[in-house]
Amino acid sequence: MTNSFLDQIETGFRDIALKAGAVIMEVYARPDFEARSKADDSPVTEADEAADALIRAELTKLFPEIAVVTEELSESHSIQADRFIIVDPLDGTKEFVKRRGDFTVNLALVEHGVPLRGVVYAPAKERLFYTRADGSSVEEAGPFTDTPGALTPLKVSQPDNDALLVVASKSHRDAATDAYINQYAVKDSKSAGSSLKFCLVAAGEADFYPRLGRTMEWDTAAGHAVVLGAGGQVLRFDDHTALRYGKPGYENPFFLVTAPGVALKPAG
DSSP states (O other), X not given: OXXXXXXXXXXXXXXXXXXXXXXXXXXXXXXXXXXXXXXXXOEEEHHHHHHHHHHHHHHHHHOTTSEEEETTOGGGGGOOOSEEEEEEEEEOHHHHHTTOSOOEEEEEEEETTEEEEEEEEETTTTEEEEEOXXXXXXXXXXXXXXXXXXXXXOOOOOOOTTXXXXXXXXXXXXXXXXXXXXXSOEEEEEEEOTTHHHHHHHTTSOSEEEEOSOEEHHHHHHHHHHHHHTTOEEEETTTXXXXXSOOGGGEEOOEEEEOTTOOOOOOO
């Protein structure tokens, strides 16, 4: 990948995420908006669909040669490519519907199974995380304009295995997750929605995020890229090997997001 291409990914992903976030917040500000269930019983709103249409249009203009896989376009789920962009236009729709604010816009560039660059934007919380052209991860301070604001480099924690900081899902936490977390010496545990959990690990605000539940690659790729750029790891739960992308159907196994110093327990 050339430097100019990587620069374009950084600026393009940032700009698209901000535009999509603005569309989402227009819907969020209304007293009522439409929400319905998809075939898999997950919720979808007009904000998901409007953001998805905007993102796909912008990506087509900027990167017409790169395949795009997006949650809201089912025909894209059969795409197989060595290089692709994967999109979740509104991750955390349940949080959106409940007006909790923990929802994000996610775009990632995947190459040979690895999410190399990504952006995670939480418009209601005014937090913006992304990987730069050089592969490092940053959080940008708002307000967000055409010109990037102050950038804080992200680096994962140096965990204390006798006092771990754990983050888990707000809407999908279950008994199996709690049982796994209880194997560790935990100083503090917090809940967060959407891909923000990845970003909390990347920022050193949490040491560890276990996910024992169904996710899709568009849910995780952008946050995964941000974690990698901050020196962290995203590993399969079963064998602790690196989580890969471009799998048939784009479904993930259970996984662990972690700073490298966490002494991981074996699965089950």
